[in-house]
Amino acid sequence: MCCTGGRLAVLERGGAGVEVHQLPAGSDGARKPKCIKLGKKMKIHSMDQGAEHMLILSSDGKPFEYNYSIEHARFQCILQEKIIIQITCGDYHSLALSKGGELFAWGENLHGQLGVGRGIASTPTPQMVEHLYGVPLAQVSAGGAHSVALSMSGNVYSWGGNDFGQLGLGHTDDADFPSRIEALDGQHVEFLACGASHTALLTKGGLVLTFGDGRCGQLGHNSTQNELRPRLVTELVGKRVTQMACGREHTLAYVSDLGKVFAFGSGTEGQLGNGGTHNQLIPRPMKLPSNEELKFESRTSEKELIMIAGGNQSILLWMEKENSYVNLRRKIPTLNEGTVKRWLADVGTKQWQNTKREIREIFSSPACLTGSFLRERITGGRTSVHLDLNTARTALSELARKDCITNTITACLRENLLKALPCHSPHREAVEVFFLLPECPVMHDDNNWESLVVPFAEAVGKMSDPSSGVLEEYWASLGESAFIRLVQMFKRAIVAQLRCWTKSAESNCHIKALLELLKKLHRVNQTKCHLPESIFTVNELTDYLDFHEDAYRRSFWKVSSQKKIRAYMPLAGILGQEGSELALPPTLNLLVRRGHLIEDVFSHLSRYENEDLRRELLVKYKSHLMLLLQREGKQNRT
Structure with a gap:
């Protein structure tokens, strides 16, 4: 309903x-x-x-x-190719959350409520909200012309119309893309709802926060002022709200321990259920026609209350708990301890095909994989990393015991996930999949360096500067053994690439991506970790790169070639022809003192034009004898 x-x-x-x-x-x-x-x-x-x-x-x-x-x-x-788990409607726009964690938006976009920028005024075709791609979302809600999304870690993102501050960002400017509400740091939000121009949030501890349009009292702060940031509804503190709903200009809150529904905001059509048609600035319990407070015996009852707040209506449904419509909110699939045990047990049984499909769903989606290993958020605490890496390592190591599971995971990463990583997301939660992937045992398998490690390194190389900075912060938080293991993963890939080296653009791109990533890790180590430099040494390079031999060969070739050319040129009468194509190319000669090397080099180079710097460089050191002769020559001239 x-x-x-x-x-x-x-x-x-x-x-x-x-x-x-x-x-x-x-x-x-x-x-x-x-x-x-x-x-x-x-x-x-x-x-x-x-x-x-x-x-x-x-x-x-x-x-x-x-x-x-x-x-x-x-x-x-619509969206026939996707499996959708949640839908919500604004006045003239719609949102749909897919099973893979992708958020789609379509309809009117005059205030940026689609979250895809202002490039289009409206569209009937669903558009992916790219800025939230990779963020494990738990719920979405649409207001009149604004949109709000809740992540599984308890963060809230808002975008669209903001004339009353309904985005909770501290200002009244519309937002074309999703922005995280930073004022909520320390609060673990579990549920959200939108009115026409106001927003309400419910925390895990049963607190209610509201913001936006307050003209009818729908924020519950005993005033008609607008709120630009989330503000606690103090009248409900201590009552532990368990359910919440927003009408166009009113709000409902259910306290199951008391069995009471509290209503506040516009009451012009009797939607507050208090027997009158006046507005209510603070939460007050709904009443029966007899003027007694409405009360539901929820503790011992086999029924559950469902609240629906419409434009100017409120509907309360007292339904059997086993009714399939009591809990309609579906979630994206994630991995947990029970799932791991079931997958391992299903190998070789009739259930394996269904299990294989579940593995593909989770390991093909950045949001589902990240959402599988979130740490419990502590109310009042702040954390920059939401992942529980210890849980991830344990679960992924358990799954690696079965070859068929390992092969399925490898195929998912190779064919799907690594091709669709959120390289340009502005949100930390989306970047965490880059932090998590190296914990997969298949990433350390020597057979997967080209199909998994190289694409991963290339994806990191495509990251925007802010996202790359976040990833480096995550790396800096790793323990010593985990950081060394990460470095070794890329070192092994470099050695493997050298062993099968071909003089192709592909080989060059691969080795460049791997070395660039190792360079990032080296920078993190220098500034944060301070582990021995030797962990970055690739000993095998000496087998493939002999700089002394290469220098000797180049020098020998040059000397012998010049001797032959100079021997034949006089016979051809072209040695003195400066413009001849066969004449020896000009060199850039630098005569420097050993004790003043840098000073002399810069002094000489400053005299040349850019075009001169294309010549072959020839450096000679001034000997003590040469300097002495120069001084004596100057004295004789004077």
């Missing part, structure tokens, strides 16, 4: 269609609802609606859109 200012949509029994009721229903209640069918053998999982459109999600993850403004409209399937 969902409602807006003018419509109430109710799911038909069996989930095959939707009844749409026009609001208000009229004094006689005789206005007949419109029935919209989805299709044969299809069941509706969830739905939401905006001002002129409705979005429904089928049980198999396919979203369908219905446009109220089109006569004889029908449901249109």
